Amino acid sequence: MLQEAHMREDIIGQVREAGMNRRHAWRDVLGTMIRDSKEKQRIANELGINPITLSRWTNEDSTPRPQNLQRLLQALGTPQRNELVPLLLEEFPEGAPLFLQEDRHDATSARIPPEFYERVLDAYTQAPDNQRFYTVSNLVLQQALGHLDPNSIGLSITIAQCVPPSTDGKIRSLREVAGRGTKPWEPVLQPEILFLGIESLAGFTVSRGYPFTINRGDTAQGMFPVQWVDWEQCAMAAPVMHKGCTAGCFLVASAQPDYLLSFRRQLVERYAQLLVLAFSPHEFYAQEDIMLFVMPAYNVQQAHPVHFRQRLAALMLEATQGGTPLSLMEAEQFVLKQCEEEFSRLNASEFNKPLSPTNFLER
Amino acid sequence: MATQPPDPVQENDNTYLIDAESATEMVRLANQDRLITEAMGGVFPERPGLVGITRILDIACGPGEWTLQVARAYSQQHVQVTGVDISRTMVDYARARARSMELDNATFEVMDATKLLDFPDGSFDLVNARFIAGFLSTAAWPSFLQECVRLVRPGGIVRLTEPEWGTSNKPNLEQLSRLILLAMSRAGKTFTPNGSKLGITDMLPRFLGQAHLVDVQYLDHILVFDVGTPAYEPFTENIRVGYMLVKPFLLKMGVMTEQEFERTLQDTQIEMLAGDFQGSMPIRTAWGIKPAV
Numbered sequence: 001m002l003q004e005a006h007m008r009e010d011i012i013g014q015v016r017e018a019g020m021n022r023r024h025a026w027r028d029v030l031g032t033m034i035r036d037s038k039e040k041q042r043i044a045n046e047l048g049i050n051p052i053t054l055s056r057w058t059n060e061d062s063t064p065r066p067q068n069l070q071r072l073l074q075a076l077g078t079p080q081r082n083e084l085v086p087l088l089l090e091e092f093p094e095g096a097p098l099f100l101q102e103d104r105h106d107a108t109s110a111r112i113p114p115e116f117y118e119r120v121l122d123a124y125t126q127a128p129d130n131q132r133f134y135t136v137s138n139l140v141l142q143q144a145l146g147h148l149d150p151n152s153i154g155l156s157i158t159i160a161q162c163v164p165p166s167t168d169g170k171i172r173s174l175r176e177v178a179g180r181g182t183k184p185w186e187p188v189l190q191p192e193i194l195f196l197g198i199e200s201l202a203g204f205t206v207s208r209g210y211p212f213t214i215n216r217g218d219t220a221q222g223m224f225p226v227q228w229v230d231w232e233q234c235a236m237a238a239p240v241m242h243k244g245c246t247a248g249c250f251l252v253a254s255a256q257p258d259y260l261l262s263f264r265r266q267l268v269e270r271y272a273q274l275l276v277l278a279f280s281p282h283e284f285y286a287q288e289d290i291m292l293f294v295m296p297a298y299n300v301q302q303a304h305p306v307h308f309r310q311r312l313a314a315l316m317l318e319a320t321q322g323g324t325p326l327s328l329m330e331a332e333q334f335v336l337k338q339c340e341e342e343f344s345r346l347n348a349s350e351f352n353k354p355l356s357p358t359n360f361l362e363r
Numbered sequence: 364m365a366t367q368p369p370d371p372v373q374e375n376d377n378t379y380l381i382d383a384e385s386a387t388e389m390v391r392l393a394n395q396d397r398l399i400t401e402a403m404g405g406v407f408p409e410r411p412g413l414v415g416i417t418r419i420l421d422i423a424c425g426p427g428e429w430t431l432q433v434a435r436a437y438s439q440q441h442v443q444v445t446g447v448d449i450s451r452t453m454v455d456y457a458r459a460r461a462r463s464m465e466l467d468n469a470t471f472e473v474m475d476a477t478k479l480l481d482f483p484d485g486s487f488d489l490v491n492a493r494f495i496a497g498f499l500s501t502a503a504w505p506s507f508l509q510e511c512v513r514l515v516r517p518g519g520i521v522r523l524t525e526p527e528w529g530t531s532n533k534p535n536l537e538q539l540s541r542l543i544l545l546a547m548s549r550a551g552k553t554f555t556p557n558g559s560k561l562g563i564t565d566m567l568p569r570f571l572g573q574a575h576l577v578d579v580q581y582l583d584h585i586l587v588f589d590v591g592t593p594a595y596e597p598f599t600e601n602i603r604v605g606y607m608l609v610k611p612f613l614l615k616m617g618v619m620t621e622q623e624f625e626r627t628l629q630d631t632q633i634e635m636l637a638g639d640f641q642g643s644m645p646i647r648t649a650w651g652i653k654p655a656v
Contacts, residue, residue, distance in 0.1 A: 122386055123386035127387050131604065134390065143459075150464055186593075188394075313637055
């Protein structure tokens, strides 16, 4: 506490001693940081804003709220943060309590224990093909939930997988296939027959190929696709990618606003990387093949019975009696495609055209 | 069914039905433990207050799901829980989970539950063991109980939880269950002469009494996994994965051929998808108190 107070005094002293109008200085520094488009995108994703907004800040076309500036600082590394703080205080002296608050979670909190990587690798190498997803996904979900929410204050984590393509070779939607939670969510989330298209956070993220975070209270969230459900106050999706191809994404939602601080976002991305090992190579799809439909809202899908289990049983029975038995996984994929087709036709015809993230935002 | 029984199995064969070092089995056990605890209404449904108990031993803890749940639930009461298991894979996993959950009141050690455990007499207020009939031979139960009694302090509790094999309304699933029980019978792990059922739940109160524990009581639970129940999806998945993992044991015990297994497994998977599927598994917890000196 005493050390923080001295640091605070030092910084405020720097600000007073400057003695010149440096109103534009922080914007110049930020402008330099975001000259690299990837860094600009990363920072925008962490803040849950459009990259254009960062440019508007640096051009003085808009003025950010102190809360957003605090999130900006949390998204930066220590040297950049230290450079920016005194400059921000020039224009926003009232933001001192926010800007000078230490992020008490150091780098170790964002690190997955090395022995866990070993465990996942062991599972990956030992498990037969038909048990690999079950083993690796369960291990990762178990570990991730305990790591991201050790105090059980309310988190759900889910794996959403691309629904295999039909004859045109394109991915039209994703589906949640496994999940865990802490209260108010159930410990094990039962996957429903719900399809996630471009209108969803998962679909939006997978289409872009970048992680994305959003808060429910964020005034800008109306621009981005999200269907808030139940107790969600903030959410993040990180694509599960290998060599530029995507199998799905890792979804995290918290019952606490602003829970997904920068170190937790790093963790989500790292667990998404580990989830690569849960999928088989043929389950990854090139970005150009991901052309998601707009799927109906969750309540519309839930109200439309698909009798999934009965169709699965009938298909497996027919195949067995015909002498060419299907595995449960093969039969599931076939029936899923049928259901996806039905749900995509539920929407008005204009929504059945595949959308990229760009023209979705332009709508 | 053209099968031959294997060579006579040693009565003291305490080998687990499934590879104890398998990561898939570790995951399956963790999921199953969670389901069982939920079906039972908590980690200690018969004594939720856990009065007077601060040192707990969980024998054959597996991946530590129950142990960690106890540690978390009773951390404010300064309860210290120790889990032991023969599997290095399971113990390492349980330790790592304890660290990531920031539970410093849960510790884990590698030990063989069929041998003397490396703790002094009377080290614990409560000794617990759940679902150990999968590896403990019928002949080994009395000596196992003796070791539990040694480890618990006078006035302490020995607590055992075991299932009876589940039943369903589907013929192929029932056939597979019968064959697994037959295999377990050949391996010396069932208390019925022909493996018609496990028979361990009836034996628990007797074993506790034979070990000179007093105030022996028991509480019965049932895990229902009919279609439409919360346990349906996770428990039928547990069955599917478990049966795949137990396949080597079934083949070794000569109760079916590989082809017969694959066909029966396929048929049971179809049956479990039926809209009228019903299944349940009885569970019994029995406990007794070590007399005060």
